[in-house]
Amino acid sequence: MMIRIEPDSDIAIYTQLTNQIIEGIAKGDIKPGDSLPSVRAFAADLGVNMHTVNKSYHELEKKGIIRIVPKSGAIINIQNGYDNELYTRLREGMKPQIAEAIVFGMSEKDIQNLVKSVVDEFKKSID
Amino acid sequence: MMIRIEPDSDIAIYTQLTNQIIEGIAKGDIKPGDSLPSVRAFAADLGVNMHTVNKSYHELEKKGIIRIVPKSGAIINIQNGYDNELYTRLREGMKPQIAEAIVFGMSEKDIQNLVKSVVDEFKKSID
DNA sequence: ACTTTGTTCTATGAAAACTAGAACAAGGCT
DNA sequence: AGCCTTGTTCTAGTTTTCATAGAACAAAGT
Numbered sequence: 040m041m042i043r044i045e046p047d048s049d050i051a052i053y054t055q056l057t058n059q060i061i062e063g064i065a066k067g068d069i070k071p072g073d074s075l076p077s078v079r080a081f082a083a084d085l086g087v088n089m090h091t092v093n094k095s096y097h098e099l100e101k102k103g104i105i106r107i108v109p110k111s112g113a114i115i116n117i118q119n120g121y122d123n124e125l126y127t128r129l130r131e132g133m134k135p136q137i138a139e140a141i142v143f144g145m146s147e148k149d150i151q152n153l154v155k156s157v158v159d160e161f162k163k164s165i166d
Numbered sequence: 167m168m169i170r171i172e173p174d175s176d177i178a179i180y181t182q183l184t185n186q187i188i189e190g191i192a193k194g195d196i197k198p199g200d201s202l203p204s205v206r207a208f209a210a211d212l213g214v215n216m217h218t219v220n221k222s223y224h225e226l227e228k229k230g231i232i233r234i235v236p237k238s239g240a241i242i243n244i245q246n247g248y249d250n251e252l253y254t255r256l257r258e259g260m261k262p263q264i265a266e267a268i269v270f271g272m273s274e275k276d277i278q279n280l281v282k283s284v285v286d287e288f289k290k291s292i293d
Numbered sequence: 294a295c296t297t298t299g300t301t302c303t304a305t306g307a308a309a310a311c312t313a314g315a316a317c318a319a320g321g322c323t
Numbered sequence: 324a325g326c327c328t329t330g331t332t333c334t335a336g337t338t339t340t341c342a343t344a345g346a347a348c349a350a351a352g353t
Contacts, residue, residue, distance in 0.1 A: 178340085178341065178342090179342075180341080214342080214343090215342060215344075216344095217342075218341085218343080235351090236349090236350075237349075237351040237352085238350090238351060238352085
């Protein structure tokens, strides 16, 4: 899987990494059961510090997306389906963008089309 | 308009303020032409520093949502409709949430329902 | 005139992010 | 058994961001 870190982004490196791993799973580039590189190997590959990768892995584990097996590795493991906590998390995360879309005059259909275009970008390349 | 700042949030205060002002416009609580409080008055009201409010105002101006008139005030002024820059901004902002939704098994319809619930929350209280 | 406006400047404290190096115990492999 | 790799934990340092504070300015509003 291809990861691209932008050091000058206003988004923290470990967050960039977390997001891109999630997007990689959404696209199907990585599947449940697959292993992520070791924190050291990944860090060397990306040109960042080991602890930065480690922080990202723990963020993914907290979200219930990977399982970290001490002395072994990190395996993609999606925890049980979507519950209220996930719903709330996603809602709060999308709120600012949706509000901004409305402010700029986008209709609900416009917004849904925008969302669909993002969904399609992920789903088109599955399998 | 009611603004609620959470000092212990992991979201910066000026970002919280920016988002809530945008949401206030989306809900119709504030309308184009309305003035925002002066940076000093708003800061005193919220219990934060003047510069923090100022930073939020400039973020809103950069987004094209308000017009800051030096020595006068900040007026809600939505710049011309949605262009490619806005589209890209919104897409990038929603990407992480949509990817996470897909990862957890949500269908496109599920995601659209979630989006609709957020849109409705804003639009229900217009006028 | 007087107040209020946004702006600009310097300064400081606190927290977050990132890097660095070292050490540890345990799993995997030969 | 021996060796390498694993994630983990610890201390340490730097840089950046965020938020605060105070002062001063020129100009708009009253």
